[in-house]
Amino acid sequence: MIVWLNGAFGAGKTTAANELLDLLPGSTLYDPELIGAGLRHMLPKERLGEVDDFQELPSWRRLVVDTAAALLNEVPGPLIAPMTLLRREYRDEMFGALAARRIPVRHLLLHAEEPVLRCRIDQRASAEGDEAGRAWCLRRLGQYTAALPWLTDDAHTVDTSRLTPRRTAERLAEAVEAGHGAVDIVQTPEPTAETVAAGVLLFDERDRVLLVDPTYKPGWEFPGGVVEPGEAPVPAGVREVFEELGLHLSTPPSLLVVDWEPPKPPGFGGLRLLFDGGRLAAGDAAALLLPSAELRGWCFATEEEAARLLPPVRRERLRCALRARRSGLPLYLEAGVPVGAPDTVVPE
Incomplete structure (x- = not known):
């Protein structure tokens, strides 16, 4: 199983994911961003220059699914994947491919109001001295707001505005235990021939x-x-x-x-x-x-x-x-x- 922690930058996905490891027995942290970092080193700069975000790369979306399947052959699971996913067509492609491999997905949305998100983004950027990162994250807040209607319809929502990372993780663990966020999607096996x-x-x-x-x-x-x-x-x-x-x-x-x-x-x-x-x-x-x-x-x-x-x-x-x-x-x-x-x- 994959517990996909979705949400805007600043929602607290990574800190909650690390806390959640203590609460879900056998769980493993799975960071799809590492696959994007690897592709940045392997793909020609001309190809990378054609995209603004590594999620636009079909190879990234394919590798996220393939890597998850491979990891679940090594560890009992669940995999905890803290990853912002705002484009519905990417959700369909990736969750559909996971379903084809008989890997269930729990889609959980960590939500916070925009002033809270802006404050957290500013604090992180100031601590790391990353002004470019701050601007990049802030530009995507509008995309998050536009995606909220389908996100809240598809995922189980946990409001993190006033929660500590530990309490957020506890709420997430309770949601997983109760079966919330289960993605109801057809399991169409991938073809093996024409x-x-x-x-x-x-x-x-x-x-x-x-x-x-x-x-x-x-x-x-x-x-x-x-x-x-x-x-x-x-x-x-x-x-x-x-x-x-x-x-x-x-x-x-x-x-x-x-x-x-x-x-x-x-x-x-x-x-x-x-x-x-x-x-x-x-x-x-x-x-x-x-x-x-x-x-x-x-x-x-x-x-x-x-x-x-x-x-x-x-x-x-x-x-x-x-x-x-x-x-x-x-x-x-x-x-x-x-x-x-x-x-x-x-x-x-």
């Missing part, structure tokens, strides 16, 4: 496409999922739509796109199929049922709106699927690019 996935596009009366927001990976997605061994893609897409949305598709969906996704380590790639599930009646959309451990929300989006929500690879796949839908002819893609299709098949 996969075939079937997605189904559903539309409203304005021809906006239905997108869903997974809890276990960043970015929005189409309803659908991996085709199981021995399963055909169309029934797989129909099954996934029912499991994810509670909708029964009475007519088999028609093919729009076959996209070969190349392997990109650590991913294996494979075939990605998109089908046209047709238009939903208003009553069907109102009755959608989402599994909370897998999806946190859904929306209908225009092509332009979807382009802002989807990761690039899915954005291009949707663009081609919508054009195939308009033309009535399916498209074959490789890495999101149509192959062997006449210009008339992909009208602008």
